[in-house]
Structures are given as C-alpha cells and as structure tokens.
Amino acid sequence: MAEKSAGxxxxxxxxxxxxxxxxxSLRPITDIGKQFEDFLGQKWxxxxxxxxxxxxxxxxxxxxxxxxxxxxxxxxxEVLIRAEVPGxxxxxxxxSISENVLTIKGQSSSESKEEKGDYYRHEISSASFxxxxxxxxxxxxxxxxxxxxxxxxxxxxxxxxxxxxRTVEVK
Numbered sequence: 001m002a003e004k005s006a007g008x009x010x011x012x013x014x015x016x017x018x019x020x021x022x023x024x025s026l027r028p029i030t031d032i033g034k035q036f037e038d039f040l041g042q043k044w045x046x047x048x049x050x051x052x053x054x055x056x057x058x059x060x061x062x063x064x065x066x067x068x069x070x071x072x073x074x075x076x077x078e079v080l081i082r083a084e085v086p087g088x089x090x091x092x093x094x095x096s097i098s099e100n101v102l103t104i105k106g107q108s109s110s111e112s113k114e115e116k117g118d119y120y121r122h123e124i125s126s127a128s129f130x131x132x133x134x135x136x137x138x139x140x141x142x143x144x145x146x147x148x149x150x151x152x153x154x155x156x157x158x159x160x161x162x163x164x165x166r167t168v169e170v171k
Contacts, residue, residue: 008147009090009095010095011095011096011144011146012094012096013142067129068083068104069084071083077159077164078156078158080154080155081102083152083155085104085129087108087151090148093105095155097139101133102132103131104129104131105129106128106130107126107127107128109125110125137160139158140157140158140160
C-alpha cells in the first residue's frame with residue numbers, strides 16, 4: 001500500500017478489492033414516490049411508508065454516523081470529488097483508492113469535563129462515516145491530491161492517458 005499526496009490529506013492506494021462498508025441508499029426511490037404524490041396532489045400507498053416507522057435510510061445511518069454529501073465532477077482530464085465533512089480535522093480522515101473505488105472514512109471523538117463545587121459534567125461524543133464511490137474511468141493514482149479546507153474535502157484525481165476524453169474529427 002502506497003501512501004502519499006501533494007495535498008494536506010494523505011491518500012492510500014492499493015490494488016486489492018476494497019470492502020464496501022456502506023449500505024446503498026434507497027432515497028432516490030423514495031424521492032420518486034414523493035414527486036409522484038406532489039404531481040398528483042394526493043397521498044398514494046407506498047411500500048416504503050410504514051406508518052411512522054423510520055425510513056430505510058434512517059435505519060442504516062446509525063447514531064453518530066452520517067454519510068457526507070458528495071459531488072463527483074467528471075472533467076476531460078480529471079475527476080474532482082468534493083465531500084462535506086464539517087467538524088473533522090485532516091488527521092481524522094482517511095482517503096483510499098483500490099480497484100477504481102475511492103473510499104473516504106472519518107472518525108473523531110471528543111471529551112470534556114467540568115467540575116465546580118458540587119457540579120460535575122462529563123461529556124463524551126464521537127462521530128464516524130464511510131463513503132465509497134466507483135470512479136468513472138482509470139485515474140493516475142500517483143498524482144491524486146486531497147485537500148481539506150473549511151469542512152470541504154476536495155480530491156483531484158488526474159485521469160490516466162488512456163481514460164482522457166479525445167475529440168475525433170469526422171472526415
């Protein structure tokens with residue numbers, strides 16, 4: 001496993017198959033049902049609506065764990081990925097690439113204590129996430145740059161020469 005990056009967040013690369021640790025979201029399916037209801041102006045029975053029970057996505061987003069929003073931008077010569085990771089420091093984030101799958105993981109914890117006379121407060125909190133995305137083409141793993149600024153993780157993945165878009169002239 002190689003670990004390097006020109007940015008301020010290290011990127012680990014490996015050619016082993018990455019283990020997928022996150023559940024796929026059913027939110028796109030449930031959103032279609034909501035759009036259908038909005039369009040027709042009435043509530044229709046849904047297989048996803050269980051009468052006040054938590055949604056399928058809520059079941060798999062465990063307490064203290066959330067999935068960061070991702071933007072994947074496929075440009076001519078690079079793939080740009082932006083992830084919202086507020087509250088995480090660069091030391092808390094792990095970025096890895098394996099078999100054309102980019103995985104972003106983060107884990108942080110904090111502890112605070114306060115004692116004043118007979119008053120005592122002790123709070124412990126932790127948060128974690130893991131998100132994987134299949135890259136749209138081969139990237140040059142040796143030139144990946146990951147930077148974290150103001151809660152936004154920006155990963156630039158230059159495409160390999162064979163994966164870059166080319167214009168072909170029609171004769």
